Amino acid sequence: MVRHASLFCQLLEFFPRHEFHNLVRDIGTERRSKGFASWDHFVAMLFCQLAQAKSLREISNGLASCLGRLSHLGVCRAPNKSTPSYANGHRSWTLFESLFYRLSDRLQFDGHVQRRLKLPGKLYSLDATVISLCLSIFDWSHYRQAKGAVKLHLVLDHDGYLPCFANITLAHRHDVPSARHFSFPAGSVVVVDRGYWSVDLFGQWLRDRVYFVTRTKSTIQLRVVEDRPVSGNVLCDQFVEFANPDTRKRYPYVLRRVVYRSPESGEQYIYITNLLGTEAQVIADVYRERWQIELFFKSLKQNLKLRCRRGWAMSNLVALLRWNLFTYRDLWAWLENPFAVPPGGPPVEQLLLEF
Numbered sequence: 001m002v003r004h005a006s007l008f009c010q011l012l013e014f015f016p017r018h019e020f021h022n023l024v025r026d027i028g029t030e031r032r033s034k035g036f037a038s039w040d041h042f043v044a045m046l047f048c049q050l051a052q053a054k055s056l057r058e059i060s061n062g063l064a065s066c067l068g069r070l071s072h073l074g075v076c077r078a079p080n081k082s083t084p085s086y087a088n089g090h091r092s093w094t095l096f097e098s099l100f101y102r103l104s105d106r107l108q109f110d111g112h113v114q115r116r117l118k119l120p121g122k123l124y125s126l127d128a129t130v131i132s133l134c135l136s137i138f139d140w141s142h143y144r145q146a147k148g149a150v151k152l153h154l155v156l157d158h159d160g161y162l163p164c165f166a167n168i169t170l171a172h173r174h175d176v177p178s179a180r181h182f183s184f185p186a187g188s189v190v191v192v193d194r195g196y197w198s199v200d201l202f203g204q205w206l207r208d209r210v211y212f213v214t215r216t217k218s219t220i221q222l223r224v225v226e227d228r229p230v231s232g233n234v235l236c237d238q239f240v241e242f243a244n245p246d247t248r249k250r251y252p253y254v255l256r257r258v259v260y261r262s263p264e265s266g267e268q269y270i271y272i273t274n275l276l277g278t279e280a281q282v283i284a285d286v287y288r289e290r291w292q293i294e295l296f297f298k299s300l301k302q303n304l305k306l307r308c309r310r311g312w313a314m315s316n317l318v319a320l321l322r323w324n325l326f327t328y329r330d331l332w333a334w335l336e337n338p339f340a341v342p343p344g345g346p347p348v349e350q351l352l353l354e355f
Contacts, residue, residue: 009072010331029095041087056081113158121187123158125293143171153178156293184210191290199251213273213286234280235259260284
């Protein structure tokens with residue numbers, strides 16, 4: 001007895017059909033579809049990615065070999081290889097873009113970090129990491145001596161800890177010019193490390209009504225405008241401005257300087273922010289949240305975390321999923337233990353023949 005749909009079918013359940021058809025209606029992708037529905041197109045392209053099909057023929061033959069299992073996916077028949085080719089060339093890509101953002105919104109938490117830290121808006125981390133490449137293959141990516149690399153500039157949304165924007169540049173590109181291309185909603189809070197220290201960038205964010213938190217550099221000279229009361233692990237809380245006249249001309253606004261002592265290590269940290277009305281302890285907690293983007297980079301490079309207790313390497317998971325797309329197992333149970341023998345159906349009852 002089959003108790004579960006195939007793994008592929010369960011993955012498709014993350015994309016509710018009624019939402020999909022509403023998008024199709026709003027965007028109008030069924031016009032001139034020539035019998036190849038938008039849902040069929042989506043299933044074919046998702047199969048291409050999960051099965052790592054290398055050609056249109058592999059998509060067509062791979063789906064055709066699934067026999068009667070396609071009906072469970074909402075697909076009547078496997079397409080000919082020319083059909084997805086025509087759809088890829090003529091159907092609007094905005095359908096799949098909208099579908100991606102719908103799924104991304106569902107994976108987000110509703111202001112969890114914002115409410116916990118009592119911030120005026122959503123919290124984002126902005127950072128960059130270098131990803132090594134093989135120089136003999138990617139000869140344009142020359143970085144250091146015989147090393148090739150690119151730099152991933154990424155914005156992490158702390159409600160769900162998912163990336164919301166990314167930009168890939170050459171590895172020697174500085175962080176600040178790339179940061180100017182990111183746009184944040186008014187009222188949001190951006191936390192960055194000292195690599196993004198730029199008076200002009202801070203001024204741009206302030207004019208856009210975006211708050212920022214960072215650590216100061218030892219070479220930056222500040223003039224105290226007002227001392228504020230402190231308590232607990234907050235050693236200093238001041239309103240300051242830049243002491244250098246030229247720097248103050250580029251950023252003529254008041255900043256806030258918070259000196260915080262870590263209760264775990266005893267180390268002192270100096271933060272600079274334009275959050276003037278937020279508690280000093282919250283400023284320290286905001287910067288501590290920046291560690292999440294470092295963990296995301298580590299997960300991206302080593303071991304992407306999934307909704308299961310087993311520590312999966314993404315490459316291993318994709319390979320196993322590719323070989324088991326049409327296996328009838330519970331998806332989450334399979335993630336926990338893909339090597340377990342699936343439970344069989346109930347034993348066949350032998351009927352007695354009475355004379």
